[in-house]
Amino acid sequence: MTSGELRRVRANVVLQTNYLHAVPRKGPGLCEVCYGAIDPKYTRCLKCKRMESAARGSLADLVVPITYRIDGQHAHDLRWYKKTDVSGTEAHRRRLAALFWYFRDHHIACVKEAAGLSSFTHACFVPSTKTPESTHPLxxxxxxxxxxxxxxxLAVNTDVDSESREFHKDWFRLARIPQGRRPDADVVLIDDTWVTGSRAQSAAYRLKRAGARTVVILVLARQLDAGYAHTQRILGPIRNSTYDLGDCAVHDESQPRG
Ligand SMILES: [Zn+2]
Ligand SMILES: [Zn+2]
Incomplete structure (x- = not known):
């Protein structure tokens, strides 16, 4: 990217900070896997616990949401960027792309540090299960x-209900991981929104079973359900906090601030 493009990306994300919701560090009341709201008595949400036992440990090593999705412009962008037949799609896309590029440039080092990696070798996008024949807009x-x-x-097994909210070991297909720069495959698996995580974790499972050493799920947004009782407790602080360009959910303080 040229310095002019970098400036435009930053300016775009600065404008979004008016409404973006930051993801805090893990702590009581947040699922230690997916950052969803939970009863503070527990460390994981029920969904993550169930997936963990179904997959017998073959899930993502780390899940990092860049933002929370609650409502407002960001939720709107995440909903509409995929549509090709509505006006304004380009602006939705530009905002989400700027958010991702900025995060990549300023916080991917934090993600690697949190996952114990010096670098990623592979990238993968969670495919669309509704339109598996086309490349996902993300x-x-x-x-x-x-x-x-x-x-x-990853190929999609269309025998599985495309709208399923459950983890499926056979939802995605991959014969083998293509040869990367090193014999070990350390994969960043990218998705737009984490709702239950079942699709992303089904994809992580397939990557692990195909031989990936590490899988880190990076999502643009972790959706929060405001109607869920435990979400109510964390919602106030999240709504009141400002999105800090120099911070992330797994921030490594040795990184320069963006
Ligand atoms: Zn969870
Ligand atoms: Zn960071």
């Missing part, structure tokens, strides 16, 4: 941001 939008990594294409 991949079209963000593939240039991970172009130095070896891209993995």
């Amino acid at each position: 991949q079209e939008l963000l593939a240039p941001a991970v172009s130095t990594l070896c891209l993995i294409d």
